Structures are given as C-alpha cells and as structure tokens.
Amino acid sequence: MDFAKDQSAGYLVNHVARLFEQGLKRRIRPLGLSPGTFPALLELWEHDGLTQKELVIRLDIEQPTMANTLARMERDGLVIRKKDDSDGRVQRIWLTDRARELQRPAVAAAMAENADAMASLADHERELFVALMRKIIKARSGSGSRR
Amino acid sequence: MDFAKDQSAGYLVNHVARLFEQGLKRRIRPLGLSPGTFPALLELWEHDGLTQKELVIRLDIEQPTMANTLARMERDGLVIRKKDDSDGRVQRIWLTDRARELQRPAVAAAMAENADAMASLADHERELFVALMRKIIKARSGSGSRR
DNA sequence: GACATTTGAATAGCCCGCTATGCAATAATA
DNA sequence: TATTATTGCATAGCGGGCTATTCAAATGTC
Numbered sequence: 001m002d003f004a005k006d007q008s009a010g011y012l013v014n015h016v017a018r019l020f021e022q023g024l025k026r027r028i029r030p031l032g033l034s035p036g037t038f039p040a041l042l043e044l045w046e047h048d049g050l051t052q053k054e055l056v057i058r059l060d061i062e063q064p065t066m067a068n069t070l071a072r073m074e075r076d077g078l079v080i081r082k083k084d085d086s087d088g089r090v091q092r093i094w095l096t097d098r099a100r101e102l103q104r105p106a107v108a109a110a111m112a113e114n115a116d117a118m119a120s121l122a123d124h125e126r127e128l129f130v131a132l133m134r135k136i137i138k139a140r141s142g143s144g145s146r147r
Numbered sequence: 148m149d150f151a152k153d154q155s156a157g158y159l160v161n162h163v164a165r166l167f168e169q170g171l172k173r174r175i176r177p178l179g180l181s182p183g184t185f186p187a188l189l190e191l192w193e194h195d196g197l198t199q200k201e202l203v204i205r206l207d208i209e210q211p212t213m214a215n216t217l218a219r220m221e222r223d224g225l226v227i228r229k230k231d232d233s234d235g236r237v238q239r240i241w242l243t244d245r246a247r248e249l250q251r252p253a254v255a256a257a258m259a260e261n262a263d264a265m266a267s268l269a270d271h272e273r274e275l276f277v278a279l280m281r282k283i284i285k286a287r288s289g290s291g292s293r294r
Numbered sequence: 295g296a297c298a299t300t301t302g303a304a305t306a307g308c309c310c311g312c313t314a315t316g317c318a319a320t321a322a323t324a
Numbered sequence: 325t326a327t328t329a330t331t332g333c334a335t336a337g338c339g340g341g342c343t344a345t346t347c348a349a350a351t352g353t354c
Contacts (some may be wrong), residue, residue: 181309183309209311211314215309215310233321
C-alpha cells in the first residue's frame with residue numbers, strides 16, 4: 001500500500017533520465033547525433049581504436065546493445081569497424097573525421113543540457129546529486145548482482 | 148574538452164535509471180509484469196477506470212507510448228479498454244482481477260528494489276536524493292519546453 | 295594434432311521510449 | 325446545418341536497452 005510514486009527513487013530516476021535524454025536529443029539532433037551514441041563517442045574521443053569489448057566494459061552496457069549502437073554509428077559515418085590484426089575475433093572501432101569534428105559541438109551541447117536541466121539546483125545541490133548517483137552506481141555495478 | 152562522464156548528471160542519471168530498471172525487471176518477472184506497466188498500474192490501482200488521456204497526463208509520458216503499453220497490458224490480461232459511453236473518442240481503462248491481485252506483491256517488489264538500490268546511502272542521503280530529483284522534475288516538466 | 299573450451303561479436307526478438315502522421319468522434323462556427 | 329477545428333486514440337517507424345542464442349576465432353588439454 002501507500003506506494004507514493006513521487007517518493008520512489010526508481011520512479012523518479014526514470015523520469016529524470018527521460019527528461020535529460022529528451023533535452024540532449026533536441027540539442028544534438030542538428031549535429032546528426034542521437035543520445036545513444038554519446039557514451040561511445042566520449043570514450044573514442046579519448047582513446048580511438050578501442051575494442052568493442054573494451055567499450056562494453058567501460059560503459060557498463062550489454063554487448064549486443066553496443067554492437068547494435070556501433071552498427072548504427074557505422075551506418076551514419078561516425079566510425080568504422082576493423083578486425084584486429086593479431087586476433088581475428090576482436091573488432092577495433094575507429095572514429096571517422098566527421099566524428100572527430102563533432103567533439104567540440106557535441107560536448108558543448110551535453111554540457112549545456114546538463115546545466116539547463118540542473119538550473120533549479122544550487123551549486124552544492126548539484127555536487128550532492130552527482131555524488132549520490134556515483135555512490136549508488138559504485139555500490140551496485142561494483143559488487144553487483146553477478147548472476 | 149574535459150567532459151568527465153562520471154561528473155555528468157545526465158550520464159549518471161541514465162546509468163542509475165538502467166540499474167533500477169534492471170533490478171525491478173528481475174523482481175517482477177515472476178509476476179508476469181514488466182517495468183513499463185508499473186506506472187500505469189500504480190495509477191489504476193488507485194483510480195480504476197481512468198482515461199488513456201488522464202494516464203498520459205499523470206505519468207508525463209507521450210500518448211503513443213501509453214497506447215502501446217496499454218495494448219501490451221491488454222494482451223497480457225492486465226486491463227481491458229472500453230469506449231466511454233458519453234464520448235466515443237475516449238478509452239477507459241479497467242483493471243482485470245489478475246491485475247488487482249498483483250498489487251501487493253508488485254508494490255512489495257518495487258519497494259524492495261528501491262531499498263536495495265539505495266542501500267549504500269544513509270537515510271538522510273536517500274531523502275536528499277529523492278528531494279533533488281523532485282526539484283529537477285518540477286522545474287523541468289512544470290514550466291517545461293512546450294514546443 | 296584433434297578435440298573441447300573459452301572468448302568476442304553478431305543476430306533474433308522483445309520492451310519501452312520518442313516523433314510524425316492518420317482517423318474518427320465531438321465541438322465550434324459561418 | 326454544413327463546414328471547420330479540435331480532441332483522443334491508433335499506427336508506422338525508429339532509437340536504444342535487454343536476454344537468449346549462434347558463430348567463428350583463439351586457447352587449452354589429452
């Protein structure tokens with residue numbers, strides 16, 4: 001009984017995530033990007049040529065989800081996938097020029113969206129919010145429910 | 148530059164939302180429920196016979212998403228949809244016996260998941276977390292970006 | 295060296311969110 | 325009252341998440 005949805009962390013976090021995603025989507029659409037590509041791009045901008053497996057681990061996302069996202073990214077001319085020379089199983093992911101050029105505007109858009117969505121929070125509240133989420137993630141995916 | 152993803156609220160909130168959803172999914176699968184039905188069920192358990200439109204407004208979700216979710220729910224024997232007598236456009240949504248019986252175990256599962264996911268937070272941190280998210284939602288969807 | 299195991303990626307199929315669009319019923323208006 | 329506008333819902337199509345399964349390459353083991 002008495003499950004007040006506006007007091008349920010799970011309910012709220014889903015709502016907030018949707019708001020963030022929608023905002024980001026609007027902002028990066030002009031760049032020809034969609035939100036799902038963002039995490040992969042962030043990693044690749046820092047470390048071009050990562051393996052699909054490495055992306056999966058770094059982003060804590062399931063392998064088929066990553067494979068699917070990368071397929072879309074390749075289709076859209078953001079990356080190319082090449083087999084590793086020394087191991088025929090692994091796919092290495094390389095950014096295209098276009099993707100490299102998008103770094104500045106895309107990061108700017110994401111930062112703007114973050115700022116905007118949290119505009120109603122005071123500075124210390126923002127830091128708190130981020131810190132709390134990191135704590136949850138750490139506890140959860142760190143020693144998480146390995147099946 | 149220097150967009151640290153572990154400091155980006157948008158990035159983190161997406162991650163946390165995924166963790167919550169996966170946890171809930173595992174917990175309610177035995178009941179034959181999926182996470183997407185939860186918000187609608189919560190409303191209907193309190194107010195059976197709501198309109199699709201009313202659900203859309205209360206849950207801040209797009210109309211086609213709701214229509215789709217309700218179609219799945221009807222398929223799975225959770226609700227039935229009946230045209231309103233006095234207005235042939237509106238669909239009223241009525242719970243089945245099965246859905247009513249699921250209230251207790253489903254709510255228990257959600258509460259357990261919430262508790263579990265936030266187990267690493269102190270009590271006051273949990274309250275803070277919830278309060279911050281409500282603040283964000285209020286500022287955002289309240290006077291939000293009406294196109 | 296042959297066979298079994300492990301590992302990385304791809305595919306199939308589903309849930310659930312979105313936008314854009316179409317359609318039928320009602321309400322408003324000339 | 326005939327036409328137009330509005331309103332509520334459904335459909336099409338896609339992005340992005342998941343699980344389960346398959347496949348090929350590499351590794352281990354006998």
